[in-house]
Amino acid sequence: MPYTKRIPVHAGERGTGLYNCLEYVRNGDKTEDGILVNSLNCTVEFAEQEFLYIQRKYHKENDDRVAYHVIQSFDIRDDITPEQANEIGMKLCKEIYPNYQCVVSTHIDKGHLHNHIVLNATSLSGRKLEDRLANKIEGLYGLREASDRISLEYGCHVMKDFKPIGKYRRKDYSGKLQETTIKKIYENATAIWKPRIIEQIEKLKKETNSFDELMERLALEGYQIKRGKYLSIKPYGKERFTRLHKLGDEYSEEALRQFFKDKKKGSYVKQLKAVNGYKGRSKYSDSYVEQANNSKLAMELSSKGQQVGKEYPKYYNSRYKEFLRYKELAKSLDFMSAEKIFSYEDLAEKIEAVELELAEREAEYEKQKSIVRTFEENEPFAHTYIETYNAYMLYKEQVEKFGEENITISEDVQKHLTVKENLNDAELQEVREFIRGCGQEKREANRQYSYITYLHSKLTDYDKLRSRALEMNGYIKGMNFGIKMIDEKRSTDEYYCVKLPYTKKYVYLNKNCVTWKEHGVRATMYLIDDETYELYNEDNQKIGEVSGDQLEQISNEEKEEVKEYYASLKVEV
Template identity: 30%
Template sequence: MLYTASVNCMTDAESAYLQMRLVYDQFAKDHFNSPPPLQGKGSVKAIHYIQSFATDDNVTPELAHKIAKAFLRKAFGDDVQAVIATHVDKDHLHSHIIINSYSLSGKKYYANRKSLKRIREISDGVCKAFSIDIHPNLTGKDKSINHKEWEHKKNGTSWKQQIRDEIDKLIPTVNSLDELLQMLEEHGYEVKRSKYISIRAPGQERFVRTKTLGDEYTEDSLNTRIRYREVGAGNTPEQTENSKLQAAYVAIIGDVRILAAQRKKVPRKRIVTAAYSVENDLDVYKLSAQIAVINKDNIKSVGDLQGRIAKLRADYEKQRREINNYIDAHNRLVSLWEQAQLFDELSSKDKLLDAEQLQLTICRQAMEQNNIHSKADIDHLRNQTYSLQTKINALKDTLEKTRQRYDVYCDIAKTYGEISKGDYISNLVEEEKHRKTQTNKKKPHR
């Protein structure tokens, strides 16, 4: 229920059914709840569309829901009666859109091959407006260079540097990689997520993978820079207890510091704008931050850590379900409040159009069913809506903190797994060897 919306009706199923039935019965020759005929096809009461996105389209639930609402208005106008539900329970995001086969003005909608072709074209157009690629061969080649790109080339500035600067500016303000990518989109950047993260600046012709921006901009590095930016310190923490977990971390931090000093590992910076040093090495800082968490949270063993991970996972699911229930109730209150406001507006008009008269009837029905009879009732409904939104926001903050702690604990468990198998140092050494090999290949032959 995180992503539901409705137009000219309530979002909950029972109320939407009653209000769609009212409109349908007004204009159709049969009744909305009439049974299907024994022979032949019955009349179409409602039409169901599914707008689906591939996993590599890099569409967030919020964006999919926004696209569905824009598509609905574009395809069917403002007097359509519809409910939208965007589902996130599958690998591919998809929105279910249910429309009444009659609009508030009595317009009949048809579902056939011709109408489906038109609907698909509108859907594609809306998706393109939101920078979603429909098919690679729709992108023309030999485009002329735009002014912004020409200006970059003229001034010798780099698209990559512009993206780096934007990422560096946003990292202190976000709590997760997903939030960083969302903020980039809000600042006009286009983002694609598949095997690698790719970004395109406003006016840039081609996407660039973040891993080509530098070792500080790979997905792992970005996660580390965000996750541990306020945790731990650059120096090796003292061992507070003689535990196997802490002892392994203290030993490995010393080894990684030696590798960093000898330039035998990838020189990732914690603070990108500062000179590289052992104290500014991202891997050293990550290990130091992780053992700081172990000490601060008094994690005594791997078993203790795994138990906390399991509890955090259960807490997260419980909190998520609780928030969904509150959001379901909030969506219903918002729909009801909107209808109450519309009722108040239409009631004050001297003369109503036929569609407005029908809207007034729908609103009156919703208010009667929910015991809203006066201005005081409407004010109480508004206060309920605000109060519930405040509660949802607080619960979302708690949920985000639970998720962050869960991510950190899982990261510590993964790191310790590599340490205990003897893979951590060897992976760093092999990574640096590979980096040097790739760098040498790019050097021009003399």
């Protein structure tokens, strides 16, 4: 996962601080002439002025910490495009800095991709960013955790031995060496493990019946437990423990013990939302209501006949699983009602309509990017024109007073004359309009991209319903795979050609049996155990046949071989 750090940026004069930071970040030579620069809640071109406007609007005191410079550096092995790297940076900002102005720039001038994010220290509502290390969202640990989680969705590598936060030296934007000291290093070793610990606890909560049993199972899974004033946990091989309550309020010892008490009593069943109101609307929704009611009945039956003072662990677990299933079905019914989906055909039509719109919007976006590129060919000239305009006007006044032969042309004046010729002798107002127009076209590109992201999200929601429909019809949930596993050249309108993870073998899957966990990023294949699936090699030659339940087994066997190979090289995969 990418290395991340955050550096405070001060206002400074022109050529230092915020101005120079933004100039460095937006450098066209590093960003494909600005194509890889995007922004959130501001315009790329006038970010400095917009940042300072917010600062002056809300903060009159002498505080020159106006921004932060976030660096998100990807592993050289990460198989992502510059556009995807920029997309990761934008997702990161939208998740943890939604109310702040951000400029996100992807640089391609090094051997690895890396994002530079310039973030206003003051939100649009006037609140200063809280940069304490302990802040779970806005602090460095929150930044690291969100960056790792989002990047993992794109298949980025895990960075095991990253540099700890502490004392190090860095260069500022003027080239001077600065000494930076950050005192706390507590959560570094466990930051990327927290989501895994939480995921494991949630999994075991369904299978265990007491707090002590949960701790025992965690120990068997390779986690080390340390008892004391606060219960702490760490994965085997890690140096530092993290306290349970630091994972979240619901994971404190007290909260988990209460969870198991409620699990035995079944008191959480009272939280169930009634679903019978959806009955009779359509056969499709009725099937969901029927399943929900079956889950509710199963919960009720598991409670009947239990004698006071006796333990029924098997029933506690099955009841809790039915409770989770009921909640998911109720959520699906709410969504179907809001979207007016009354049959599988309605769902299929919705998906088809959004996919068509998505294709159209993506084509429009490509055209818009072409317009932006056209503007950006002359944008550097326009900015140089503005920067050197005053020097040129002073030169003209001096020429009028003393004669051209008596005035030496400065470097700035020469620059102005050159760019003025490139801009067809445009006047100041025309150049300003050009820069404003460039900004408008970029904002339009960002607006189109945001809507495309919304359509992807909509398709993901629809595919959740389709997943349940496949399960209702006897399909078994198979492996997850990323979009890069799909061979687009060999895929057809009806079938995806999918490379089995960790292998060089391919299988053709009917597109109706593939659902997207995140549309355009991660998918899940649905299989029938006793159905035969043909395997192909890289040359599209048939090399064998397997049943549905053997596909994942093939992948897992290859995965273990790959892990053993890299372990012998002492390389983290």
